[in-house]
Amino acid sequence: RKEVEQDPGPFNVPEGATVAFNCTYSNSASQSFFWYRQDCRKEPKLLMSVYSSGNEDGRFTAQLNRASQYISLLIRDSKLSDSATYLCVVNDGTSYDKVIFGPGTSLSVIP
Amino acid sequence: GAVVSQHPSWVICKSGTSVKIECRSLDFQATTMFWYRQFPKQSLMLMATSNEGSKATYEQGVEKDKFLINHASLTLSTLTVTSAHPEDSSFYICSARGFRHRSYNEQFFGPGTRLTVL
DSSP: OOSEEEOOOOEEEETTOOEEEEEEESOTTOOOEEEEEEOTTSOEEEEEEOOTTOEEETTEEEEEETTTTEEEEEEOSOOGGGOEEEEEEEEOSSOSSOEEEOOOEEEEEEO | OOSEEEEOSEEEEOTTOOEEEEEEESSSOOSEEEEEEEOTTSOOEEEEEEETTSOOEEOTTOOTTTEEEEEEETTEEEEEEOSOOGGGOEEEEEEEESOBTTBOSOOEEOOOEEEEEO
8 A cells, every 4th residue: 555645636627616635644653744736847835734623725725634544635716726736745654854745636727 | 935946957968977966945954855756747756865964864775876965064965866877867856844934844845857868
């Protein structure tokens, strides 16, 4: 089993749609969780950290379920500029520093 | 603005040559730097972790004699791909972690270096 798994995608949605990404991780010792976005041929950029209580930033909502080892990202009212690959990132549980990237889910928002 | 820079942004070289990639943190001291590699349509894979002034810790399967990492100062780490071969062609990305704006949790990524070995 891969350490971090994500929906295979790609997701093609119309502008204004709500889209949800799912991620599962295998290491129960993981303590830090993030969502990054990566545009084509660019570096990843932090979208948001994910906290146990769930957190929201504008149109983006992240949820964490430690018991199920599951993380989600919800994007409401999607914009063309949201088109990117969304990476679920989890620390490896043995080191504060090391993180593991999921394979990513590609999103295309269509006019 | 950018907080981590990489140089060069792209490089094309002949097989057998060595290539050095620099990663700099611009407005903070990076106690830890990470080097990742990303092949087309794949996610980032951690190659090694380096702490300033100490030897890098390499991930399983990454040859330390082929990928030389130096983290000589708190703002600079270098990755040298020695005797590069076509299979080393990839997108190499560094990230840096340190105290910036009182936050330590975030890794700041460089823009990446696209290496093509002919």
